[in-house]
Amino acid sequence: MRGRSRGRWVRGPSVLWRYVPGGILLLAPGADDPVLLSGSGAAVWQLLAEPLQEEDVIETLARACAVEATVVAADLRPLLDEMAARELVVPVR
Amino acid sequence: MTTGDVVAAVARYGLAGSRLSLPAQPLPSAAWAATLERVEEQRVSGFLVEAIEDGAFPVTDDQAQQAADVHIRSMHVALALERFLVDVVRALEFRGIDYRVLKGSAYAHLVYDDPAFRSFGDIDILVPSGQYDKAVAVLRDQGAHRRVPELHRGFDRRFGKGGTFVVPSGHEIDLHRTFVFGPFGLNVRLADLFATSATFVVGEHELLALGAEERLMHACFDAALGARRPRLVPLRDVAQMVLHTALDREKVERLCVDWQAEAVVATAIRLAWETFALADVVPLSVWARQYELDHREEAALSLYTSRLSYSAQAAAALPSIPGLRAKAAYLRALTFPAGAPKRRLGDRLRRISHGARVYLPRVGRA
Numbered sequence: 001m002r003g004r005s006r007g008r009w010v011r012g013p014s015v016l017w018r019y020v021p022g023g024i025l026l027l028a029p030g031a032d033d034p035v036l037l038s039g040s041g042a043a044v045w046q047l048l049a050e051p052l053q054e055e056d057v058i059e060t061l062a063r064a065c066a067v068e069a070t071v072v073a074a075d076l077r078p079l080l081d082e083m084a085a086r087e088l089v090v091p092v093r
Numbered sequence: 094m095t096t097g098d099v100v101a102a103v104a105r106y107g108l109a110g111s112r113l114s115l116p117a118q119p120l121p122s123a124a125w126a127a128t129l130e131r132v133e134e135q136r137v138s139g140f141l142v143e144a145i146e147d148g149a150f151p152v153t154d155d156q157a158q159q160a161a162d163v164h165i166r167s168m169h170v171a172l173a174l175e176r177f178l179v180d181v182v183r184a185l186e187f188r189g190i191d192y193r194v195l196k197g198s199a200y201a202h203l204v205y206d207d208p209a210f211r212s213f214g215d216i217d218i219l220v221p222s223g224q225y226d227k228a229v230a231v232l233r234d235q236g237a238h239r240r241v242p243e244l245h246r247g248f249d250r251r252f253g254k255g256g257t258f259v260v261p262s263g264h265e266i267d268l269h270r271t272f273v274f275g276p277f278g279l280n281v282r283l284a285d286l287f288a289t290s291a292t293f294v295v296g297e298h299e300l301l302a303l304g305a306e307e308r309l310m311h312a313c314f315d316a317a318l319g320a321r322r323p324r325l326v327p328l329r330d331v332a333q334m335v336l337h338t339a340l341d342r343e344k345v346e347r348l349c350v351d352w353q354a355e356a357v358v359a360t361a362i363r364l365a366w367e368t369f370a371l372a373d374v375v376p377l378s379v380w381a382r383q384y385e386l387d388h389r390e391e392a393a394l395s396l397y398t399s400r401l402s403y404s405a406q407a408a409a410a411l412p413s414i415p416g417l418r419a420k421a422a423y424l425r426a427l428t429f430p431a432g433a434p435k436r437r438l439g440d441r442l443r444r445i446s447h448g449a450r451v452y453l454p455r456v457g458r459a
Contacts, residue, residue: 013296013297014296016176016295018172019207019209020161020164021146021161022161025165025168027169027176029176033169034168
């Protein structure tokens with residue numbers, strides 16, 4: 001139901017960030033423009049202060065939002081892919 | 094309630110014991126626009142958005158969004174500067190140059206609960222005098238150039254405060270060897286600044302800042318001497334440190350005496366307490382209130398806060414320079430700056446002697 005495990009994720013170590021109204025402002029390595037994460041994106045960033053299995057992130061968000069894990073997973077995976085593409089989060093080997 | 098009153102109340106937000114009040118109702122649009130402009134200029138948007146989020150500063154939805162936009166812009170600048178700071182520090186470390194990050198990023202991480210409270214517009218790094226030229230070379234390697242040419246080769250390293258450099262991205266870095274130009278800067282015992290340190294983390298990098306007491310001393314120099322009209326952020330820094338940082342008071346007193354800086358510290362704390370109408374009484378604020386400046390101290394402070402020029406500060410610094418040869422080198426550098434057209438040297442001599450005339454009679458009254 002939760003799909004194939006994609007391992008653990010953590011914040012990109014060189015990402016600089018600040019809390020701002022409505023979310024978290026992040027500046028990725030090499031990026032000129034910052035990214036403003038709000039809602040579930042901000043929640044993911046907070047959870048990934050320590051390395052976490054993707055499934056654990058899904059379960060935590062599902063519990064917090066009182067929705068099915070499959071629903072969260074469908075939203076979260078593209079979000080994590082996008083964050084990884086921007087080097088905001090990195091896989092833990 | 095003037096715009097200045099509102100912005101001062103914003104800048105003190107979160108400090109215990111302030112008697113300044115924020116508006117009870119959303120400001121009319123013209124007053125809001127003026128307030129927001131001043132908030133951005135004074136770099137206190139972090140306190141504004143916090144007050145709005147806490148419901149302490151009632152605003153309309155549009156005003157809340159405008160405040161958030163200003164703050165996000167400010168934080169974008171802070172993050173870009175921190176990335177630049179990390180690059181510079183790594184380059185200094187690679188060349189074996191000791192350093193301490195001053196103000197901006199260091200205060201954001203070490204002095205405030207949330208670094209988003211403290212905005213900044215440049216970076217400031219202190220290096221030992223003996224490594225100053227090497228640090229300049231590191232900056233030049235990064236494409237930096239001085240905003241104003243050095244008066245004379247080696248002047249900054251021996252007598253100056255340091256220099257301001259601009260990198261190709263447009264960011265500015267103040268490379269310091271002491272806190273300020275003039276007599277107060279020359280009296281700082283520079284070895285004290287590197288005897289201790291505090292660390293803070295930016296990204297994955299651990300950076301060095303001044304120890305807590307030396308940091309307070311620098312904040313006081315910045316608040317009391319950094320501008321003719323005291324700016325709100327340095328005053329907030331002073332109040333924040335005095336009220337919310339664990340300080341060894343005896344060490345602060347010792348540094349004040351050793352650096353002949355009692356007048357600077359007392360003035361800065363007094364200004365902070367007056368500006369933010371702070372009722373909180375702590376030993377340092379009591380000492381500052383009771384400290385009486387003598388005429389010599391008033392004269393020295395006025396060099397930084399009045400419209401008197403750089404040349405007056407330069408003349409006043411002469412007694413703080415040890416040894417006749419060094420004094421002669423200092424005067425020679427001021428009188429015959431490298432690269433200055435000859436026709437301007439006479440003007441410069443007149444300016445320096447004018448500085449001496451302006452300053453010395455004031456001291457003479459002591």
